[in-house]
Amino acid sequence: MSIFKEHKTVADRSASDRRRHKQKIEKAIREGIHHIVADESIIGQDGKKKFRIPVRGIKEYKFVYGTNNGNKQVGSAPGKDVKRGQKISDNQQQGGGNPQKASDEKGEEFYDVEITLEELAEYLFAELQLPDLQKRQLANITSEKLKRKGYRTDGILPRLDRKKSAISRIKRMKAAGFDKDEAKEDETFPFHEEDLKFRHFKATPKPCSNAVIFFIMDVSGSMSQDKKFLARSFYFLLYQFLRMKYESIDIVFISHSTEAQEVEEKEFFTVGTSGGTIASSALMLTNDIIEKRYHPSSWNIYVFQTSDGDNFNSDNEKFLKEARKIIDVSQLYGYCEIEPDSYYNNEKLYFVLQPLVGPNMKTVRIVEQANVWPAFQTLMGGKTA
């Protein structure tokens, strides 16, 4: 004879282990971010657009045999005709469904996670500890906004709160012992001035929620597709981050070789590259646009520039002058040097700009995809490069 009983309901036994697993996946998503940024025009997309991203699973490794002809598997196939040398399939592909080459590696598990840009941005920035610099840089331009703040007994009629007023009349009526049913026909209990309640508003300072971002990219002949790809990943992060902080964001794309021009996003990332570099041209155009369209008293201004660092030496002085101008009016001027070849040369703009580095001027360098996130942290997190 056996024992029978209802399973003791342990309140969702695996909940905490699932949560812990989820945290690990989220970490993997953050680390797999470059898969998303490789996508088409995403910077200007609205936050609801969904992306499917392959996330490397939290793999548990064990010693296993590889797939090779030394490792024979046994199968059964009753009633079927099986012959020596018969082909069963092409070489086994594991992990399927992932467009990246990593899927060919044995034993990779991929989760396809569908998330919106907004969620993605949350994943990205949730754990980023932003020091004071960040707080200072955001939201130091303020405007006034009216905010509800309790009730008053006087005010203008449109702000009269009928319900509150009626309640206070009833209260007074009860206190006075007036009973409608017992009262004589012509006896009433009118509103008194003290019964009237008006909604009160108070002006409170509100941080200005407009921002403009200037994305400046060097499209001279030396900027290869690789470098532009890195630039794009970087811009993507910056855009997503600032978008979370401000209600509305204007973006200005400026590309330059020897001359600068304002372009559309698509063009910004796809246009072919040629020519030499005069970096000051882009900063000049930026300053020009700021003056005409985005006055620093009402706009939070961010300027980000990517370049491979090559510039005509004769232009450096002018470049620095324009850069100083930008630093004066902007919340942050970030300069990012992209050098996939890891080329080291102290004539590069990165070194030219070093004297200007300060609280709202940062310089970073990106050599490969893995540097994009740390570079972003450096720029927005106030750490030194």
Added chain:
Amino acid sequence: MNYSLDILSEWDEKICKLAKGHNLDWFEIAYETLDYFSMIGAMSYHGLPTHFDHWSYGKTFEQTIHRYNLGMEGLPYELIINSDPSIAYLMRENPLYLQILIMAHCVGHSDFFKNNRMFKNTRPETVVPRFRAAKKRIQSYIENPNIGIDAVEDVIDSCHAIQFQTTKYGQVRRSHSEIKAEYVELINNDKDGEYKGFDINKIPLEPDFDILGFISEHGKMPDWKRDIIDVCRDEGQYFWPQIQTKVMNEGWASYWHYTMCHELDLPDEMHLPFIKMHNQVVRPHVGAINPYHLGFHLFQKIKERHGIEECFLARESCHDAAFIRQYLTEEDCVDLNLFTYSSKRREGVTVDDVSDEIGWEEVKRDLVKQVGGGSIPAVYVEDVRKNGTLIVRHEHDGRDLELQHSNQVVKHIKTLWSGEVTFYTMIEGEVWEI
């Protein structure tokens, strides 16, 4: 569930009576009814109600429920653990005939746990409390501000990677000093000079396949870490016999649910779905080995060829590799149409051998290699160098390791050993070092 626990109990009584008549000898079974969600929860922790927490079980849960919701996978109809009493789970969603089949099946498993010699050292009477105690201790390490969840997880992650790297047949581990004493004895009585030049100070004196056991005994580490290693090792040792006897265990349980359900005289409306379900469970998986299918087939054949006593003898003394080596005949290989295949660089996956007169023995040899944990490579501790480096070697048997995995596992061993680890294997005939 459109039947009461009392009804289940009535059927159980009939099953137990039949089973006793067949001389089955099992632990008392404690059935628990639950819904599918709790079932997946129980499965994620291998059915152990007091198993400690780790994110990997959350992952298992997510994967199972995901596949279940997509309809890619049914749930296993039964889940029973090797404990005394044996805890078994019955999903409320199951129809009555299926519960009857499962209960008969569970009696077979429990009998197997109790009598197969591989399970001799699993201590089923203490498994529930001893996992509960371990769970509490691990929780206390997680809550300890000097240790914390990340450190605890790292150790468990690493332990899981080599949890089943253990002695083949579940021998009780002998301590270094015991083995050393034996060698001292041998050397002292060594008249033929067989042990001349034997290094008695070597660690280990013999290749040690129980890697977690070795690290726990010889590694330098804080007590909490050693405790977690011991817990994970115990867990591995506890489950290892089930891995070694998967084919037999499922075959034995299927043999008995099949036999007893016929003897139960089920009414037609239950008998027909029962037969259908049974055929579903023991159907061959084309291109793979379904342990239910192979095990059920073999126990039936053993009974035909040698009588039921031989079945009981096999259930007591064999593990899967020995079982197949001893009982799988040419006729069976042909019946089951067993064949081998492998992946070749140029041609893709092709058939190597088929079960004809020339091929069946080769096919059988490869099958023996792959069952009962044979797909877990044998790896042992060979030496600890003067500088503390742990030397681990793969016992190569013709099958090359997958290197990406091996690299990661070696990292895990380093985490546990808290020192350098060098790993040797063979790749395409050449020594390979990680």
